[in-house]
Amino acid sequence: MADRERDDHSGVETTGHEWDGIKELDNPLPRWWLWVFYGCIAVAIGYWVIMPAWPGLTGYTRGTLAQSDRSDLTKELTALQTVRGAGAVKLKTASLEQIEKDPDLQAYALQVGQSVFGDNCATCHGAGGAGGKGYPNLRDDVWLWGGTLTDIQHTLTVGVRSGHPGARGETVMPAFGRDQLITADQVADLTEYVVALSRRKADRAAVARATQTFADQCSSCHGPLGLGDRAKGAPNLTDAEWLFGSDRESIRSQIWNGRNGVMPTWEARFSPEIIKALAVYVHVNSGGEGAPAATTAPALAPAPAGAAPATAPTPEKVAQLTAPSRPAGR
Numbered sequence: 001m002a003d004r005e006r007d008d009h010s011g012v013e014t015t016g017h018e019w020d021g022i023k024e025l026d027n028p029l030p031r032w033w034l035w036v037f038y039g040c041i042a043v044a045i046g047y048w049v050i051m052p053a054w055p056g057l058t059g060y061t062r063g064t065l066a067q068s069d070r071s072d073l074t075k076e077l078t079a080l081q082t083v084r085g086a087g088a089v090k091l092k093t094a095s096l097e098q099i100e101k102d103p104d105l106q107a108y109a110l111q112v113g114q115s116v117f118g119d120n121c122a123t124c125h126g127a128g129g130a131g132g133k134g135y136p137n138l139r140d141d142v143w144l145w146g147g148t149l150t151d152i153q154h155t156l157t158v159g160v161r162s163g164h165p166g167a168r169g170e171t172v173m174p175a176f177g178r179d180q181l182i183t184a185d186q187v188a189d190l191t192e193y194v195v196a197l198s199r200r201k202a203d204r205a206a207v208a209r210a211t212q213t214f215a216d217q218c219s220s221c222h223g224p225l226g227l228g229d230r231a232k233g234a235p236n237l238t239d240a241e242w243l244f245g246s247d248r249e250s251i252r253s254q255i256w257n258g259r260n261g262v263m264p265t266w267e268a269r270f271s272p273e274i275i276k277a278l279a280v281y282v283h284v285n286s287g288g289e290g291a292p293a294a295t296t297a298p299a300l301a302p303a304p305a306g307a308a309p310a311t312a313p314t315p316e317k318v319a320q321l322t323a324p325s326r327p328a329g330r
């Protein structure tokens with residue numbers, strides 16, 4: 001190679017490359033950079049030796065560690081299936097009560113229940129199961145269709161007004177106002193009557209006028225005292241829990257329109273074991289009728305304050321509220 005040109009200013013040789021009068025100096029690479037570079041090469045060679053690296057015609061070099069994500073996953077899945085398999089078999093054979101009483105089995109059922117609930121039920125009943133307008137709260141111990149383990153299992157299996165031959169809810173609340181079964185005045189009076197039933201201040205004259213209408217039109221489902229009827233899914237009208245809202249407009253609207261909730265049947269979608277797990281999950285987390293407290297449970301958030309226990313007013317109390325001889329007033 002011919003003598004290289006030297007840069008006048010720095011005295012460093014140039015590479016001979018030149019762009020628009022700017023020449024490239026031939027400075028050596030910094031030493032630290034070179035060491036990092038050699039280090040990387042050494043690490044790469046080491047990596048090829050111990051880890052899977054080079055593709056070949058029939059596979060790849062496995063490396064001395066023979067590490068493989070796929071085999072790790074298979075190992076984990078097998079371990080999980082061993083645990084789950086045992087749980088699933090027990091779910092199949094054990095009764096609902098046995099599942100709930102056995103701490104290990106309960107914990108397993110609650111885990112399965114929680115995950116299935118999140119994917120399938122939370123859309124309607126809310127993530128914590130607290131419900132919303134038209135969708136019952138599943139974490140209180142107030143039930144439309146019954147809150148024992150078998151009641152809940154049955155509700156889940158057949159659904160509500162779902163079209164399943166055994167579905168709950170073959171009776172529906174009529175649209176009393178819309179279908180002109182009673183007059184708008186009667187609907188207004190009944191609204192006051194329902195407000196009085198839940199032990200709140202109501203227009204006494206209206207309550208008195210509605211007494212006979214309630215007995216004629218409503219008591220067949222909601223009972224003479226408004227305590228409801230689980231066989232028909234007719235809510236207790238005397239408690240603090242409301243499916244469609246506790247305010248006068250919500251009550252009037254329900255008497256007028258007679259909305260009736262629908263829940264699909266889950267029989268076609270889930271195995272009986274999953275339905276059992278769900279029933280236990282709902283039962284335990286609602287503090288369900290006769291249920292032991294969840295100990296190891298991934299529990300739902302605590303029930304909201306104000307979910308007062310439903311105690312029925314005495315017949316005397318209702319008579320008093322609805323007595324026509326009482327002076328009118330709010």
Ligand code: HEC
Pocket residue numbers: 116117120121122123124125134135136138142143144145146152155156160169233260261262263264266278282
């Ligand atoms: C499409 C909306 C919807 C989905 C999804 C749904 N539900 Fe329901 N569920 C309802 C409605 C509406 C009712 C109330 C029916 C009525 O008015 O009687 C209900 C009622 C219930 C009841 C009876 C409550 C009582 O007071 O007796 C239980 C228990 C229940 N659902 C559990 C579940 C579980 C568990 C799942 C998931 C597998 C689920 N629901 C999914 C809409 C739904």
Ligand code: HEC
Pocket residue numbers: 144171172173174176190194214217218219220221222232233234235237241242243244245251254255259260261262
């Ligand atoms: C054939 C049975 C039936 C009759 C008769 C009936 N109801 Fe109902 N009622 C129901 C059912 C079932 C529900 C719950 C609907 C649902 O689950 O979606 C309900 C719900 C209600 C609710 C809403 C309660 C809540 O928690 O939000 C009110 C209020 C009510 N009824 C008042 C009346 C009044 C007043 C009458 C008489 C005019 C009456 N019902 C007659 C079956 C009946």
